Amino acid sequence: MANGQGHGGTGGYGAPPPQNPYGPAPYGQNPYAAQNPYAQPVPPPQAYQPQQPYPAQQAHPAHPAPQPRPVPQPQPPHPAARFGAAPASAGGTGGFPGPAPRRNRLAVLLQFLLQWIYAPLWVLGLVLLFVVLILADYNGGGPSSDGWLKVNRGFIPPRRLRAELTGRPEHWERYVAPVLERRIAAAEASYAAGGGEVQPDLGRVVGVRLALRLYRGLGAAGVVRLAESRGWHGVASGTDAGHVRLARHFPAPATLNAPSPHDPPAAPGTPWGPQPVRPAPLLPFVFLLQIVYAPVYGLLTCWVKRPEPDYWDRHIRRILERDSNRTRPTTTRTPDGTLALRIHLKRATYRGAGAHQALRIAAAQGWTLDPAYAPDPTNSLRLTRPAAPTQP
Structure with missing residues (x-):
């Protein structure tokens, strides 16, 4: 008997559950899509992304990408490089030897104690040797080096003794500085007095050389570091295992404040x-005083009894001729590559005539003021002229 709960006499109590006539639909698909001809495919669900009010900025990476290194530009050579004085590198004192091996402490102590005995005996022996050579009228040759005459080379002062015993660089620096x-x-x-080697650019170079015993625990690199703080530089070409060489290049004077040889004569006393x-x-x-070494010269001058007006002019010309014709003149290269002859007139040569008169006389022979030196007429005159070409 039907209970009226079913439809068409089915689905009564105890009847099996009705089957889905459309079959199970997979997740995300409309089961009625096949029935609806106007249905459109539904895109798969996407995660929710909130709208950004501003454009997203690119996050900076934790480690930035490596940037290409700039190509180093060629630097002009150091002024000292043109005349064989290779300076240390700009970033340090590379290329120079470091500290040398330490000496035996016992040997250092023995030398320090014995030097107070052998140093006076050494000096006394040298004095006796010279007396014997003078009395014996010795004309023979001597040793090629004068190192045996310098007693101070084997002397150790107290500050150096401390550096030798400790070997600490700071102790050596206190001694070397x-x-x-x-x-x-x-x-x-010496440069201020006119010394130094003239270079092709008309500048001058002065040098200093230190022996290894003076900087053993500091090394040549440490000495160069101290010199660089004073405006000097190390010369690698002249530094060896036993010495370190330092140099400084002074440029040529900017201007020559001097009168022309054709100007009117300068006033006396200027x-x-x-x-x-x-x-x-x-x-x-x-x-x-001078008769001991130059009697003829003293007799010929006669400054008091025969003060000739042109004596000074003749004296200046004689000195110029002597220096021009000497066997080994001082010649250097000029900036244009030619050879130049250089001479040095002392004040005693032109005292009574004046530096301007000496310049006028020298100009007649082709001499001019040397541009490598600042004019100093109260002490000396430095002149130059092109050297005569040598005969083949």
Whole structure:
């Protein structure tokens, strides 16, 4: 009997559950898509992404990408490189030897104790040797080196003794710094007095050389570092295992503040004019002092009794001729590659005539002021002219 719960007499109590006539539909598909001819395919669901109010910015990576290294531009050569003085690298003192091996402490102590005995005996022996050579009228040759005459080379001062015993670089630096300061001051004083080697660019170079015993625990690299702080540089071409060489290049004077040889004569008493001559009463004493080594010269001058007006002019010409015809003149290269002859006139050569008159006389023979030196008429005149070509 039907209970009225089914439809068409089916689905009554106890009847099996009705089957889905369309079959199971996979997830995400419409089961009625086959029935609806206007149905459109549904895209698969996507994760929710909130709308950004501003454009997204690219995050910076934790490690930035490596940038290409700039290509180093060629630098102009160091002024010292043109005349064989290769300086240290700009970033340090590479290329120079480091500290040398330490000496035996016992040997250092023995040398320090014994030097107070053998140093005075050494000096006394040298004095006796010279006396014997003078009395014996010795004319033979001696040793090629004068190192055996310098007793101070084997002497160890207390500050160096401490550096030798400890071997610490800071102790060596305390010892080397004053020594280097004195050597540099002496070299720069020699440049101010006209010393130094003239270079093709008309600048001058002065040098200093230190022995290994003075910087053993610091090394040549440490000495170069100290020198660079004072405006000097190391010369690799002149540095060996036993010495370190330092140099400094001074440029040529910017201007030559000097009168032209064709200007009117300078007034007496001015730097370029005639200077006061020696007092007449002093000349006999000068004569007595120089008669030991130059009697003929003292007799021919006759400054007091025969003061000829043109004496100074003739004297200047004689000195110029002597220096021009000497066997080995001082010649250097000029910036254009030619050879130049250089001479040095002392103040005593032109005292009574004046530096300007000496310049006028020298100009007649082709001499001009040397542009490698600043004019200093109160002390000396430095002249130059092109060297005569040598005969084949």
